[in-house]
Amino acid sequence: MALIVQKYGGTSVGTVERIQAVADKVKRFREQGDDVVVVVSAMSGETNRLIGLAKEMQDQPAPREMDVLVSTGEQVTIALLCMALNERSCPARSYTGTQVRILTDDAHTKARIQDIDDENIRADLKAGRVVVVAGFQGVDDNGNITTLGRGGSDTTAVALAAALKADECQIYTDVDGVYTTDPRVVEGARRLDEITFEEMLEMASLGSKVLQIRAVEFAGKYDVPLRVLHSFQEGPGTLITIEDENTVERPVISGIAFNRDEAKLTVLGVPDIPGVASKILGPVSDANIEVDMILQNIAEDNTTDFTFTVHRNDYDRALSILERVSSELKAREVQGDNKIAKVSIVGVGMRSHAGVATKMFGALAGEGINIQLISTSEIKISVVIAEKYLELAVRSLHSAFELDEAEVVQES
Amino acid sequence: MALIVQKYGGTSVGTVERIQAVADKVKRFREQGDDVVVVVSAMSGETNRLIGLAKEMQDQPAPREMDVLVSTGEQVTIALLCMALNERSCPARSYTGTQVRILTDDAHTKARIQDIDDENIRADLKAGRVVVVAGFQGVDDNGNITTLGRGGSDTTAVALAAALKADECQIYTDVDGVYTTDPRVVEGARRLDEITFEEMLEMASLGSKVLQIRAVEFAGKYDVPLRVLHSFQEGPGTLITIEDENTVERPVISGIAFNRDEAKLTVLGVPDIPGVASKILGPVSDANIEVDMILQNIAEDNTTDFTFTVHRNDYDRALSILERVSSELKAREVQGDNKIAKVSIVGVGMRSHAGVATKMFGALAGEGINIQLISTSEIKISVVIAEKYLELAVRSLHSAFELDEAEVVQES
Numbered sequence: 001m002a003l004i005v006q007k008y009g010g011t012s013v014g015t016v017e018r019i020q021a022v023a024d025k026v027k028r029f030r031e032q033g034d035d036v037v038v039v040v041s042a043m044s045g046e047t048n049r050l051i052g053l054a055k056e057m058q059d060q061p062a063p064r065e066m067d068v069l070v071s072t073g074e075q076v077t078i079a080l081l082c083m084a085l086n087e088r089s090c091p092a093r094s095y096t097g098t099q100v101r102i103l104t105d106d107a108h109t110k111a112r113i114q115d116i117d118d119e120n121i122r123a124d125l126k127a128g129r130v131v132v133v134a135g136f137q138g139v140d141d142n143g144n145i146t147t148l149g150r151g152g153s154d155t156t157a158v159a160l161a162a163a164l165k166a167d168e169c170q171i172y173t174d175v176d177g178v179y180t181t182d183p184r185v186v187e188g189a190r191r192l193d194e195i196t197f198e199e200m201l202e203m204a205s206l207g208s209k210v211l212q213i214r215a216v217e218f219a220g221k222y223d224v225p226l227r228v229l230h231s232f233q234e235g236p237g238t239l240i241t242i243e244d245e246n247t248v249e250r251p252v253i254s255g256i257a258f259n260r261d262e263a264k265l266t267v268l269g270v271p272d273i274p275g276v277a278s279k280i281l282g283p284v285s286d287a288n289i290e291v292d293m294i295l296q297n298i299a300e301d302n303t304t305d306f307t308f309t310v311h312r313n314d315y316d317r318a319l320s321i322l323e324r325v326s327s328e329l330k331a332r333e334v335q336g337d338n339k340i341a342k343v344s345i346v347g348v349g350m351r352s353h354a355g356v357a358t359k360m361f362g363a364l365a366g367e368g369i370n371i372q373l374i375s376t377s378e379i380k381i382s383v384v385i386a387e388k389y390l391e392l393a394v395r396s397l398h399s400a401f402e403l404d405e406a407e408v409v410q411e412s
Numbered sequence: 413m414a415l416i417v418q419k420y421g422g423t424s425v426g427t428v429e430r431i432q433a434v435a436d437k438v439k440r441f442r443e444q445g446d447d448v449v450v451v452v453s454a455m456s457g458e459t460n461r462l463i464g465l466a467k468e469m470q471d472q473p474a475p476r477e478m479d480v481l482v483s484t485g486e487q488v489t490i491a492l493l494c495m496a497l498n499e500r501s502c503p504a505r506s507y508t509g510t511q512v513r514i515l516t517d518d519a520h521t522k523a524r525i526q527d528i529d530d531e532n533i534r535a536d537l538k539a540g541r542v543v544v545v546a547g548f549q550g551v552d553d554n555g556n557i558t559t560l561g562r563g564g565s566d567t568t569a570v571a572l573a574a575a576l577k578a579d580e581c582q583i584y585t586d587v588d589g590v591y592t593t594d595p596r597v598v599e600g601a602r603r604l605d606e607i608t609f610e611e612m613l614e615m616a617s618l619g620s621k622v623l624q625i626r627a628v629e630f631a632g633k634y635d636v637p638l639r640v641l642h643s644f645q646e647g648p649g650t651l652i653t654i655e656d657e658n659t660v661e662r663p664v665i666s667g668i669a670f671n672r673d674e675a676k677l678t679v680l681g682v683p684d685i686p687g688v689a690s691k692i693l694g695p696v697s698d699a700n701i702e703v704d705m706i707l708q709n710i711a712e713d714n715t716t717d718f719t720f721t722v723h724r725n726d727y728d729r730a731l732s733i734l735e736r737v738s739s740e741l742k743a744r745e746v747q748g749d750n751k752i753a754k755v756s757i758v759g760v761g762m763r764s765h766a767g768v769a770t771k772m773f774g775a776l777a778g779e780g781i782n783i784q785l786i787s788t789s790e791i792k793i794s795v796v797i798a799e800k801y802l803e804l805a806v807r808s809l810h811s812a813f814e815l816d817e818a819e820v821v822q823e824s
Contacts, residue, residue, distance in 0.1 A: 016468045050488065056428045057495035065498070068506050069491035072484035076462065079481035083469035086477070094480050098510060099555050143511050 001033040002167040003125070007135065007157035010044035012172050012231035013077050019043075021232060022172075023084035026130055030090055035125045037164065039135045039157040040081055042073025063108030067137070067147045071097070074134035074153070081132050092130040095120070097137035097145070102156065104138035104146045111138055111146035113155065116163040133160060154215035162222035169219065169226050170237075171211060176230035177238035178203065178210055180403040181256040185394050188404025192254060194239045197226075199254045202346040202380045216240065252349035252356060253401040258394055260341040260387055262292065263315035264373065265322055266307040269332025272299035279329060280306055283321050289314040293342070293375045293382065303332070307373060309384065312338050340372065341390040344382040345397060357381055363400035369393050413445040414579035415537070419547065419569035422456035424584055424643035425489050431455075433644060434584075435496035438542055442502055447537045449576065451547040451569040452493055454485025475520030479549070479559045483509070486546035486565070493544050504542040507532070509549035509557070514568065516550035516558045523550055523558035525567065528575040545572060566627035574634035581631065581638050582649070583623060588642035589650035590615065590622055592815040593668040597806050600816025604666060606651045609638075611666045614758045614792045628652065664761035664768060665813040670806055672753040672799055674704065675727035676785065677734055678719040681744025684711035691741060692718055695733050701726040705754070705787045705794065715744070719785060721796065724750050752784065753802040756794040757809060769793055775812035781805050 006026065013019050022038075029036050041047075050070050054061040061069075078094035085092035097104075100121065104111035124131045135153025138146045148155050154171055161169035176191060178200065183189040195203070197220035201213060210228055219226040219240065229237030270276050277296065284291060293309045310318050315338040322334045350356040360381055364371060369392065373384035385393055398404055418438065425431050434450075441448050453459075462482050466473040473481075490506035497504035509516075512533065516523035536543045547565025550558045560567050566583060573581035588603060590612065595601040607615070609632035613625060622640055631638040631652065641649030682688050689708065696703060707719045722730050727750040734746045762768040772793055776783060781804065785796035797805055810816055 016465065019469070053428065053488070053492055054495055057431070057492050058499040061495045062498050065491040065494045065506055068494075068508070069488060072487045075484045075487075076465070076481060079477040080465055080469050082477045082480075083466055083473045086474050087470040094477055096480070096557075099557075145508075145511075 001035070003035045003037075003164060004029060005037045005039065005157050005161040005164065005166045005169045006172060007039040007153055007170070008041070008172045008231060009153060009174075010041040010047070011174055013040050013081065014044035016080075018231075019077070019080050020084050023081060023088055023090070025231075026085060027088050027090045030130060037121060037125070037131045037133060037160055037166070038081065039133050039153055039160060040074060040077040041135050041153040042070075043077055046073040046076070064144060067108050067145045071134070071137040071145050071147055074136055078132045078134045082130075085130055085132070090130060091128060092132055093124050094132045094134075096134045097156075098139040098143070100133055100160075102138035102159070104140055104148070106140040106142070106144065106146065108144070108146055110149040111140070113138060113148070113159045116159055118160075118163045121160075121164065148214075152212070152214075154212040155218055158215045158218045158222070158224050158226065161224045162218070166224070169224050171215075171226065171228050172231040173210060173228060174231065175210060175228070176233055176235045177228055178240075179255065181394055181398050182258070185258075185391050186256075186398045186404065188398065190404060192238050193236065194241050195254050196241055196348050198348055198379055199346050200240050202344070202377070203255055203257050211240075251347065252353045253345050253347035253403065254349075255346050256343065256394055256397050256401075256403070257346060258341060258343045258390060260390055261312045262309045262340055262342050262384070263312045263318075263336065263338035264293075264307060264309045264340050264384060265315075265318055265334065265336045266305055267322060267326050267329075267331045267334055268305050269303045270306050270326075270329060271331070272302050272304045276304075276329065277306065280322070280325055281308070283325055284308075284310075284318055287317060287321060289318050289321075293373060293384070295373055295375060309340070309342070309373075337372075339387045340384050341387045341393075342382055342384050343390065343393050343397065344380050345401065346380045348379050350379060350381070359400060360397060363396050364393055367392055367396050369396075413447070415447045415449075415576060416441060416580050416582060417449045417451065417569050417573040417576065417578045418582045418584060419451040419565055420453070420584045420643060421565060422453040422459070423586055425452050425493065426456035428492075430643075431489070431492050432496050435493060435500055435502070437643075438497060439500050439502045442542060449533060449537070449543045449545060449572055449578070450493065451545050451565055451572060452486060452489040453547050453565040454482075455489055458485040458488070476556060479520050479557045483546070483549040483557050483559055486548055490544045490546045494542075497542055497544070502542060503540060504544055505536050506544045506546075508546045509568075510551040510555070512545055512572075514545075514550035514571070516552055516560070518552040518554070518556065518558065520556070520558055522561040523552070525550060525560070525571045528571055530572075530575045533572075533576065560626075564624070564626075566624040567630055570627045570630045570634070570636050570638065573636045574630070578636070581636050583627075583638065583640050584643040585622060585640060586643065587622060587640070588645055588647045589640055590652075591667065593806055593810050594670070597670075597803050598668075598810045598816065600810065602816060603647075604650050605648065606653050607666050608653055608760050610760055610791055611758050612652050614756070614789070615667055615669050623652075663759065664765045665757050665759035665815065666761075667758050668755065668806055668809050668813075668815070669758060670753060670755045670802060672802055673724045674721045674752055674754050674796070675724045675730075675748065675750035676705075676719060676721045676752050676796060677727075677730055677746065677748045678717055679734060679738050679741075679743045679746055680717050681715045682718050682738075682741060683743070684714050684716045688716075688741065689718065692734070692737055693720070695737055696720075696722075696730055699729060699733060701730050701733075705785060705796070707785055707787060721752075721754070721785075749784075751799045752796050753799045753805075754794055754796050755802065755805050755809065756792050757813065758792045760791050762793070763790060771812060772809060775808045776805055779804055779808050781808075 101117035
């Protein structure tokens with residue numbers, strides 16, 4: 001008998017029928033003898049409907065009122081799921097963020113959880129009830145309703161699992177686990193039984209989008225075993241584990257992430273003096289443009305080239321900002337390209353294995369793919385290539401690192 | 413500068429445009445220098461939508477979860493109205509029932525208000541904010557969300573007005589006040605400037621339906637001046653006053669109420685022994701049929717006739733119950749008629765004026781209208797007549813009591 005926290009997202013509770021299917025699933029866990037706490041999101045479409053209403057009222061709705069508004073979405077779902085569970089003779093009780101007392105700071109629309117009062121939930125579990133908690137929401141010290149920002153239901157689930165010292169936190173999604181890469185691109189893409197938190201973080205931020213990054217960080221920090229599963233298909237999913245140096249050797253590379261929504265911009269011939277980088281990036285971030293990769297190589301003739309990547313939607317705005325900045329800095333030229341893609345190999349194993357980069361670059365060269373930018377972290381190597389080569393690059397890397405084999409072969 | 417509590421019902425906040433119109437109206441009061449607390453219902457249709465979802469989940473949804481569900485309706489409205497007010501540079505802050513702390517008992521779906529914490533509201537008013545409160549909802553001692561039952565937003569408004577000692581509680585509706593009778597039936601029907609709480613209670617329960625009865629009772633009990641006004645038309649509305657015996661003489665009759673949804677049932681030749689009335693009505697109320705008028709005249713030959721009226725929709729069920737009961741009681745016969753209507757004259761003035769009943773019966777007789785049943789209370793006389801005479805009866809009474817005159821003439 002285990003204590004399990006389960007989280008079902010908006011698509012999993014998007015219709016009356018799906019909420020009923022979730023109730024069936026929860027009941028099966030209860031029948032196995034598990035204690036279950038369920039965290040749910042708003043029914044899909046509901047949050048956007050509410051935001052649409054808000055925008056009709058005010059150009060920039062007050063964040064406090066926005067939270068009052070959108071938090072109703074999850075409140076509807078918790079009540080409906082409890083009714084469905086009760087109908088199945090599975091006693092259940094719902095809690096809003098305020099009712100649990102999920103205490104957050106007062107940063108409306110992007111609040112952070114500070115404390116969770118688990119007293120009521122424990123009493124309900126002891127009484128044999130399923131506890132259904134509204135995801136994504138909390139309450140501040142003054143009783144104001146707060147929300148954790150989009151996707152915050154994952155964070156709620158992990159935080160509850162941590163507070164309750166749950167045996168597992170299960171995140172139900174529309175995929176049956178974390179894959180070595182996107183199965184739509186590589187036919188032989190394989191579901192991973194396990195992945196480390198660090199790898200997952202790199203995969204998520206690279207666009208794998210299975211889990212909210214903050215939830216993964218949170219789970220890592222509080223040692224919550226996290227499992228990603230499919231809402232309506234059976235299967236073990238993928239367990240996200242704490243890296244343990246004593247475990248058997250791990251595969252060098254766990255997966256290949258990619259992102260085709262990128263654009264790169266380069267300022268050429270920038271005077272190589274202190275403060276230049278911030279003079280270039282300052283106006284970009286002031287315009288609320290998020291920057292992904294940043295590269296600057298060594299200077300030659302007292303000038304250097306400064307490159308960064310942004311989301312493709314921000315390309316035009318970033319370019320016109322750079323034109324202005326570069327003339328102020330007396331840089332030589334601004335270049336840009338929005339037909340690029342980023343491909344990354346991720347794996348904790350690469351720390352202790354030489355030759356991973358060589359193998360990656362070799363595989364790409366073998367296909368005649370030119371590498372435009374390279375950036376590395378401890379457990380990740382990213383390259384930027386022309387977008388047209390993206391699928392070819394992912395397939396060749398997937399094969400080079402033998403990810404599509406049933407048995408992963410260790411490199412030496 | 414006054415403190416005003418305003419309540420807008422579901423129709424008044426039924427669309428984005430109407431919420432914006434309410435915001436405009438509230439702003440005008442603020443500009444006059446009034447402090448304003450606004451109580452709102454769910455947008456029209458929303459509560460029914462939520463109840464529909466609930467019914468798909470569970471035949472008889474758990475009342476606690478029902479309250480969690482439907483209370484989201486008002487929560488959406490308070491946020492949207494605050495945004496609309498903020499957009500108009502009219503600072504506003506929303507409160508759910510939990511956030512105000514409208515403490516109720518734990519009778520989910522029909523809770524009663526026990527206490528209101530006015531501290532936060534007073535602080536906001538002092539800071540120059542409009543306070544927007546979700547109607548219809550509260551919280552019990554254990555933090556469970558409760559609702560006051562349908563129409564409970566009126567009660568919320570009156571209770572807040574009482575707690576805040578507001579100068580006036582304004583109920584905005586789709587009529588511009590309380591009329592001497594239904595203007596659709598009598599062309600000369602006149603809006604009353606004032607009506608007493610007692611008269612209003614009789615008018616409401618007789619089907620005038622302008623205000624929820626509980627709210628009127630509450631306002632009377634706590635001496636809250638209550639005013640009924642039209643949401644989107646200008647006008648003074650009708651003030652519902654505490655009767656003051658020292659004020660100038662009031663008109664004998666304030667208005668004429670009627671109800672065409674009635675049916676009458678009579679058990680003839682009932683043995684005149686103790687306990688018969690409850691043996692007849694017991695099974696009727698067990699079947700959840702609401703009984704309106706009840707009449708029993710003196711016995712003759714040791715038997716009596718027992719008559720009562722029910723809603724027309726319940727007529728067939730009530731009739732079949734009576735058939736069974738009457739044979740058990742060895743009564744002679746059951747008769748019924750569902751083509752009847754009830755007409756009532758209401759007025760605190762009739763207490764001190766003789767001849768009101770005579771005048772009423774005379775007016776009806778003058779039109780050749782037969783009176784089937786008569787029932788009286790201190791400030792009301794009701795008669796049941798054939799439905800086909802309803803309009804004729806109301807018009808002749810309206811004229812007999814000179815209600816359509818600009819100057820109401822006193823009887824002697």
